[in-house]
Amino acid sequence: MIGERSILDSLGSGLIVLDAEERVAFLNRTIADMLHASPEYWTGRPATDLLAAMGHYALPVAAPRFDWPDEFGSREIEWRDAETLRYFREDSSPLAGKSGRVLAYHDISHEKAVDRMKSEFISVASHELRTPMTSIKGSVDLILSGFAGETSPEMQELLEIAQKSCDRLVRLVNDILDLSKIESGQLKLNLERIDLTDIAVRAICSVKPLADKTEVRLRVDRPTALPIIDADPDRIEQAITNLLSNAVKFSPPQAEVVVELSSDGSWVQCAVRDHGVGIAEKDLHRIFGKFQQLSEGRRRGGTGLGLAITRGLVDEHRGSIWVESRVGEGSRFVFRLPIVSPHAPNPPALAGQSTQ
Amino acid sequence: MVEDDADIQKVIRMSLKMKGVSEIVVVDSGTECIEKLGGFTPDVILLDIMMPHVDGYETCRRLKENPATRPIPVVFLTARVQKADRDRGMKLGAAGYLNKPFDPMTLHDQIVAVLTRHESGEKRLPSLKK
Numbered sequence: 001m002i003g004e005r006s007i008l009d010s011l012g013s014g015l016i017v018l019d020a021e022e023r024v025a026f027l028n029r030t031i032a033d034m035l036h037a038s039p040e041y042w043t044g045r046p047a048t049d050l051l052a053a054m055g056h057y058a059l060p061v062a063a064p065r066f067d068w069p070d071e072f073g074s075r076e077i078e079w080r081d082a083e084t085l086r087y088f089r090e091d092s093s094p095l096a097g098k099s100g101r102v103l104a105y106h107d108i109s110h111e112k113a114v115d116r117m118k119s120e121f122i123s124v125a126s127h128e129l130r131t132p133m134t135s136i137k138g139s140v141d142l143i144l145s146g147f148a149g150e151t152s153p154e155m156q157e158l159l160e161i162a163q164k165s166c167d168r169l170v171r172l173v174n175d176i177l178d179l180s181k182i183e184s185g186q187l188k189l190n191l192e193r194i195d196l197t198d199i200a201v202r203a204i205c206s207v208k209p210l211a212d213k214t215e216v217r218l219r220v221d222r223p224t225a226l227p228i229i230d231a232d233p234d235r236i237e238q239a240i241t242n243l244l245s246n247a248v249k250f251s252p253p254q255a256e257v258v259v260e261l262s263s264d265g266s267w268v269q270c271a272v273r274d275h276g277v278g279i280a281e282k283d284l285h286r287i288f289g290k291f292q293q294l295s296e297g298r299r300r301g302g303t304g305l306g307l308a309i310t311r312g313l314v315d316e317h318r319g320s321i322w323v324e325s326r327v328g329e330g331s332r333f334v335f336r337l338p339i340v341s342p343h344a345p346n347p348p349a350l351a352g353q354s355t356q
Numbered sequence: 357m358v359e360d361d362a363d364i365q366k367v368i369r370m371s372l373k374m375k376g377v378s379e380i381v382v383v384d385s386g387t388e389c390i391e392k393l394g395g396f397t398p399d400v401i402l403l404d405i406m407m408p409h410v411d412g413y414e415t416c417r418r419l420k421e422n423p424a425t426r427p428i429p430v431v432f433l434t435a436r437v438q439k440a441d442r443d444r445g446m447k448l449g450a451a452g453y454l455n456k457p458f459d460p461m462t463l464h465d466q467i468v469a470v471l472t473r474h475e476s477g478e479k480r481l482p483s484l485k486k
Contacts, residue, residue, distance in 0.1 A: 123438075127406060129360055130435030134457040138367030141460045147374050170457055177438070187442075232437075 014105035022047040025100060042240040057081055087112040119184035126177045137166045148169035183310035189232040189316055195225050199233055200259045203240035207337050210245055214253040226268055227339050233315055239313045242306040243272040243333045250276030267336040275330040287323060357382045357388045360407045369418065371460035386415030393425050400471060405434040413448060420449040431470055466482065
């Protein structure tokens with residue numbers, strides 16, 4: 001008969017079980033070796049001692065996205081031991097009947113390295129693509145300006161196609177670069193104390209030229225004052241601009257697009273409402289995915305990445321985003337940002353502190 | 357103009373020529389830029405970043421280190437569009453930072469705007485403004 005302990009010790013992943021009194025009920029060989037002590041040494045000790053010991057090695061890479069300890073949650077941590085740096089995914093799940101908690105540690109160093117290489121590749125590729133795009137766009141724009149002499153109407157039309165496609169290619173490269181940074185966790189937020197109203201107004205100004213083309217009216221609907229939040233103004237402006245330009249693109253001429261701002265005390269909310277074509281219910285679930293634009297969006301020159309980026313930016317701020325829509329009636333894209341700072345500490349499982 | 361891509365050199369040259377800028381000295385490396393500056397003082401240096409050997413950042417650092425070339429405004433014109441790249445360039449003392457691809461119809465105006473902002477406290481404005 002093979003003992004449970006030997007099975008669990010043979011796991012490649014580290015395993016810790018805490019009991020309801022927050023003491024170490026079990027710790028497998030893998031995690032004990034990482035801590036340079038025997039499993040027996042730790043068994044029965046307070047979880048706070050173990051977490052403090054782990055705190056010497058482990059640092060959360062990103063804030064956990066769960067309310068510890070009652071829910072299942074997952075996050076990444078860095079594990080520094082002498083010269084080596086490894087990455088782990090920490091999964092935390094409650095035991096049945098809240099009789100304790102299981103923490104599992106999976107080594108994801110290899111995946112992280114691959115991710116980093118992928119993101120570096122995209123970054124270099126995007127820089128390299130810009131050089132020929134600069135020459136193409138520059139040449140076409142100059143010819144179209146009449147600088148190089150007159151062009152026939154047919155030439156003019158063809159060059160305008162080239163110009164439009166080149167601009168789209170630039171947007172695509174920009175979006176791919178942004179998304180790659182978000183997905184690899186390399187996006188750094190520059191948090192400031194901001195009033196979402198100011199940011200919404202800035203976004204409206206940048207979308208106005210697009211709206212003017214089809215005489216779409218842009219309006220802000222807001223309370224007298226919104227709570228100030230900690231957020232990256234440029235990134236939030238980018239998120240609102242993405243939603244607004246989508247709303248404008250899908251609105252009929254002379255329609256109205258409204259930015260509704262509100263707050264409920266713990267959140268500030270921004271909703272962009274249009275009276276456009278709307279989204280079928282069957283498509284709603286994939287609308288925030290990469291390259292999931294509906295055929296209408298492709299026709300209107302979108303890159304298919306705007307909503308994926310917007311969701312990523314909102315997620316980075318620990319916010320949430322969703323869409324309400326009906327075909328023929330329009331759409332309402334809504335995101336909420338917490339009033340507490342995205343960098344405020346969550347109860348950490350590994351920072352060597354006791355739980356709240 | 358410090359730019360190692362011959363096609364982009366032509367586009368920049370034509371774009372500025374269209375706005376009446378006729379005197380443009382083109383070099384295709386940071387080293388050549390530093391050597392050339394012994395002989396004359398341009399109104400502005402348009403500086404690419406991704407160049408072999410001595411890149412734009414290093415070129416700018418050396419220009420700003422030398423009291424003789426320090427006052428010449430440097431405007432980066434580069435495919436490195438990320439905020440960290442821009443911050444790095446501006447920290448080196450650049451007057452401005454413009455992205456590629458650029459709009460050849462407004463490049464001149466953008467350079468002038470950058471210089472005006474940068475030199476708003478100074479008396480001497482480059483002849484490029486005329």
